[in-house]
Every structure is written in structure tokens, then in C-alpha cells.
Amino acid sequence: MNPFLAVAILVCTAGLLFVLPLLPALVELRRKSDALPLSVVQQNAGEIRHFANSFRDYIKDLEPIMQVCVAAGTSATGTLPDGEEYLVLGRLDEPLMRALAQRDATHPVVIAAGADLIAPPHSTFSRDIYAGGNFQGGEKNNYRAILGEKDVRLGASSRVMRWAHAVGEFTADLGCGLFGRISSDSLIRLHANCSFLRLNAPRIEVGHAVNREQGLPDSGFPSNAGVLPRFLHDGDFEVHAGQIIRSNMVIRGRLLLCSGARVCGSVKSLDDMVLEDDVSVEGSLIGARKLSIGPHCTIRGPVIAERELAIAAGTRCGAREHPTTVSAPSIEVEEGVLVFGTLWARERGLVVASP
């Protein structure tokens, strides 16, 4: 072969091999098919009521139809602008709902009720439900989403797959599964064996009604003391029974707060943390591993556990005037716990019967 040609072929082949992996890059650079800024949640900001608010907007056009149906005590069907079928109920109409639920699996429709609504038991509602009045669900029902303008009550062993919002009280009877966002503008009440993920309401009652709205007992520490000093300790630590700590605590080890102990600031532990009964913390409570809160404790600030959190009966987190967040990947809450604000189990939350 001609040496010049051989060199030319070698150079061309090498050049081709060099350019080949760049071809997709050159195409993308020219086409700019994926050149928009990364989508960042700028507006809804993780707002728990986002889906409920969007659904309310979505069915806004049905309002005149609902008013007509309520006035006439009739029902109506039709199609929303996006092609979804709807059923509007103007009165409590259990037989119609039952018939609908039976065919729902193959022909789901959005249900909007202008008045109170009762869902028959053992039913699956695979499209969103709107109740202009109270909503009462039967046992062992499956819902996609519920928006109730008054109270919402789920029958035992029911499931909500995406979200539910009640302007009034939201109640889940025994053994309900609440997957997704559950919110209420006044109160959420969960009974034993309910599972949950994200709950938000001014007041969340777990199990039997509890009434511990009184504030923390006076620590004798001036409220205008400014920023508290930080007590930093390497290794395990124990706060003795009845002891009052007037500082923030950061413990790089295990922490035990014995019965009746009182911390006027916030508490952080880098290992397991145990609060015995009747402990109170005026600030936040942050555990880098397991956090166990005993009975009748009072925590004012956010409660965060990076692994597991257990809360015993009679404990109160937050206050009506100081709502807070209780969060962990896995949470077990005994009946009798009261939370003001958000209760958020990232992976698994469970209400267990109090002993």
C-alpha cells in the first residue's frame, strides 16, 4: 500500500474514533433538547394542601350544577373539560353510590356531592371525591383522594391512597391506612392500628381524646434570657430525675433524660436518646438515631429522629399557639398522644394501642 495513503487512513480512522463518542454531545449541543434549568419547586413549596387546593380549582365549574342538584334533590352526570367523567349528587344517595362503586373499577368517575355524602362499605373509589358537606365512609373502603368541606370520617380498615383534606375534623377509625398527605383545618383524629405518612392539622389527636393544652410548668428561667449557652459533651450523658438544665444540650453519645427532668433549651443527641416519663423540653429535640419519648412528656419545639421515633401515651408535642413538626423515617405513636402541627413519617407511621 502507498505509505501516504496508509498514513492518511490511519489519521482518518484515529480522528473518527476520537470524534465518535463526541457525536451525541455535538447533536445535543446543537439541538438543546435538554437545556432547560433543572426544575426547582418554586411555588407550592411542598404545601400539604396543594393537591386539595388544585382539586378544588379543578371542579370549580361543577359548582352551579351542584347547586341545582342540591336544590332539586337530583343527580347529574357529564364530562369535565379534560375528558374525565363526573357524577354530581344533590342528596344522600347510597344506592346510587353503591351501584357506582360496583362498576367503578372499570369506569371511574369524579364524584362531587353538594351536600353530605355517605360512601357504602367495601367499595373502591379510584377517582377523587368532593363532599360539600360531611363525608362518612363505610368500612374497608379504598379511596384515591377526598376533599371534604366539613367533617370527613373514614370507616374502619379503609385506605386513602393519595391525599385527603377536611375543612372540619378528619377522623380515621380503627386500622385505616393513610398513604400520602392528610390534612385538616381543625383536627385530625386517628384510632389504633392506623398507619400514616404525613399529617397536618392545628391539632392531631392519636387515640382517645386527650386534653393537655396547658403550657409547660414554670422553670423559673427568665423568658427574656436571650440565646441560651450551649452545653457540648462528648460521650454518653444522663440528666437525673427532676433535674433542671438551663442550657441547650448537644450530646455526642447516648442521652438519657430521667423522669421529671426539665430542659429549658433544645436537646441534640448523636446516638440513641431516651426520655423517661414526665420529661419536658422547651426547645427542639433532635436525635441522630433512635428516639424514645416516654409517657406524659411535653416537647415544645420540633421533634426529629433520623432513624426511629417512639412516642408514649400522654405526651404532647407543640402547643396550640406554637405548632411544631414531629418527623422521622419510622414513627410509632401510642394512643393518647397529642401533636399540634405536623406528624410526618417518611417511610412508616403507626398508631399502637396504649398498654
Add this chain to the structure above:
Amino acid sequence: MIYVLYSIVFVICVYTGRHYWFTLNRLFGFQRHPYIDIDTADWPPVTVLVAAHNEEKVIANILDALMTVKYPVDKMLVIPVNDRSTDRTREIVDKFVEDFPGRIQPFHRVGGKGGKAAALKDAMELVTTEVILIFDADYLPGTGLIKQLVAPFFDLEVGGVMGRVVPMNVGANLLTRLLDLERSGGYQVDQQARMNLRLVPQHGGTVAGVRLSALREIGGWNENSLTEDTDLTYRLLLNGWKTVYQNRSECYEEVPEVWPVRIRQIMRWAKGHNQAMATYGFRLLLGKHRATLRERIDGTLLLGVYAMAPITLVGWALALAVFYQGVAPLHGVIAVLSLTAYAALGNLAAFFEIAAAARLDGTRKRVALLPFLILGFAVSIFSVSRAAVSQLSDLVTGAEFHWDKTERFRKVL
């Protein structure tokens, strides 16, 4: 000479292993986002400092955005730190002060030392709240960002908070697209892996927060530092405070659109980082303080990131020199295996990290631009090495550091 080369190869292998460790952790490890769920709380008062030096192109956007965030109005005060601006920055800020009475308190600085740290230090006389957030003027915070950045301060171990920076002008040209990929790797993988592994997430000085009592404890802003964020990270660490990273607290920024601006930016970062390494490196690794062993090691490696560019160049030169001297450091199969292993793993470590970041971000086609990163790498290695040489020469001649402001590309409003 051969032992110097061995040492350089060893250090490069350590950084390669670190890239893989971080990437695999992000892909398969336990992810820590402990504070992101705090959406309801008795929110503390917060001061938002907006550093601005000749920012007429962008200052109105960030002030607009800050006026619409979801945070109790009576608990948030915005202080635009107008640092000796000679353009319309002052006029724009004053208009906002008029439009939003009681919510913005301007700090117009007309003299004093240059640089962001010096400006922030002077602005501290207006700050009374325990929680301080800092933004550069070209950032656009979303409505939920302030709460997300404040939430970690409920943890009393936290002295500093860093959010994620997301380029806004991605599609402008090749440079912005490469910077988008680099940022993705740096935040989505590097920073979050450090958070997961309880190492040393770095304070970035913007989309960030600091606790006032911690700042006072460590002596305030260091106006002699070229990168006040790196300086802050290490002083907090040495004094028993943690910096945490919030990967989901995202904020748009504008990245440089022309190479000279990018080169000046990275040279300043390199000088600042090297300055921090000289100041804190030895003390961090061997001194008596509260950092854990893993924080000491990771912190030292992080400090050495920008020193790796000149070290790599020296390594290349040494390898050539050794070759032409006729020395064969490795023989036969070992040499082949080493070369193959490095070609298969070592060269790919940084690319693997960025590809994993793109995957985690859910992006699809932008990862195709990965081969072009070699261009960014080449520019960086020479710019950073030049910065190191210039820094050494400044040390000898006693010349002072010069602060280069990053040029903005947005249109004036």
C-alpha cells in the same frame, strides 16, 4: 524523583477512591435529609443578607423574590449589603425600601476594605437575629426556601447551613451547559454524600445560613479571606459546630457565560481554598479540637482539592521525565494492569460522579455532553495551577490578594 511520582500517584488514587465512595453512597447508601420535613414550627426571627456590588442587573429580581417568600413577615428582615456600588444598585434598593416599609433595611457601604467578607462584617452591626441567611444578588430564592434554610438551626449542633445551587442560564452556550453538569456533580453527589456520611459539607457563602452565636464564637467574618465560605466552614468545624447541606433547598443562580469570567472565578476560588488550606490544614488534621477522625480526613482532602491541579501537572511532568530517563517504575504485567485499571476506573471517576448526578436529577440528554467536560477540565487544571503559582509569587513579593467580582449576564431591568 521516582518517590515523588509514587506519592503523587498515591494522592491521585485517594481522590479517585473518594469520588467512587461518594458516588456509590449517593446511588445506594442511606440518604440524610433530617430537617427537610420541618414545615410547621415557631419560626425564629431571621435576617437575610444580600451581598451586592454593582448589581443593577440582578438586585431587583432577588428583592422581588424575597418579598414573596413564605415566612412570617414580622420575623424576616432583608438587608441588602450594597458594597461601594457605582451603578444603580443603591437607587434600586432604596426604591424597594420605600415600597416595602419595615421589611428591608439597606446597608449602603461607601468605603472600607474590598471583598464580600469585609462587607458582610461591616453589615453585622445591623444584625440582631440568631439566624442569618446569605444570598448573592444573582440568586432567585423560591417561596419555601427561607423556611428550609432556617429549619436546620433548630438543631443546636448546626452552625452553618448550605442549600443547593442550580444554574438558571443553562442553555446559553457550551460553557453554561458544562457548568450545569459540574454543579450537578458537586451538589447532588459531593455535598449530599458528605452530608450522608457525616463528613464536611462545605458552606458556599450563598443560599446559605449561619448562626449568629456561632459566628461570634469563631470571631466573625474573616475579611482577609478570599473565600469567606470555605474559611467559615473550617472555623465552625474547629470550634465544634457543624455545617449541614440541604439538597432539596434549591435556588437558581446565574453562571458565567464567557470563559474569561469563569477563569477569573475559579482562580479566586482556588486562591481562597489554598489560603484556607495553609491556615487550617495542619490544625484540622492533627490539632486538638472536636472534629471526628472522618471529618479530619475529609476536611483535609476537601482543602486539598484545588492543590491537586498543580500536583497533577507536576505528576505528568515527572512521568515524562522518568520515562525519558529510561526508568521503568513498573514492569511487565503490573504496568499493563495498572495502566488498564487507571484507564478503566481512575480517568472515569469524576465523569462517573457527574453522570450519576445527572441520573439522580432525572435529566435525560444533557449527560450526552459529558465528553466535553474534558475541555472544562483542561481549562480548570491550567487556571487553578496558574492561581497557585501566582499565589506563591504573591507570597514572595508580598502582593495583596485582589478581589475579582464575577460579571453578570442578565439584562438590566
